[in-house]
Amino acid sequence: MNIDFILSQADNSPMYQQVMTRIKERVSVGDWPAGTRLPSIRELAVALKVSVITIKRAYQELEHDGTIVVQHGKGCFVAEPHGNYVEKQDEELEHHLVQAIKLADAMKIGPKELELRLREIREIGVKKRT
Numbered sequence: 001m002n003i004d005f006i007l008s009q010a011d012n013s014p015m016y017q018q019v020m021t022r023i024k025e026r027v028s029v030g031d032w033p034a035g036t037r038l039p040s041i042r043e044l045a046v047a048l049k050v051s052v053i054t055i056k057r058a059y060q061e062l063e064h065d066g067t068i069v070v071q072h073g074k075g076c077f078v079a080e081p082h083g084n085y086v087e088k089q090d091e092e093l094e095h096h097l098v099q100a101i102k103l104a105d106a107m108k109i110g111p112k113e114l115e116l117r118l119r120e121i122r123e124i125g126v127k128k129r130t
Helices: 015-028 041-048 052-064 083-106 111-129
Strands: 068-071 075-078
Touching (some): 015 052, 041 052, 052 068, 083 111
Antiparallel strands (some): 068 075
16 A cells, blocks of 8 residues: 655644545545555554554544544454545535636636546546556
8 A cells, every 4th residue: 555645744734634634535536445454553653754643543533434444453444435425525526626617717718628628637547547
């Protein structure tokens, strides 16, 4: 598993929240699909050079919100998508699409060209993942 998270000391949010955000990003874009085993608390703490307590807190919060499932003695795994999670993903997608439309409008890119670019990017993205 590739753990190339970027955590920032300059960021005002606590480290555990930054870890949560990075994990949720990986899950939401499909890099870590349901059932993927996450690094152990200790492994991730060493890799990110943060406290074990920081990672433990992040994992507890992720378990609480349904992003991961903890199987004692086996490890932590990405949870199957559920209603609340799917709704959050839909909201996030909509937010990004609104931002793309605003940027396209500022660049005077019409809906047809924006759609064409989206299709091209999707094709490139799908090819890169396979």
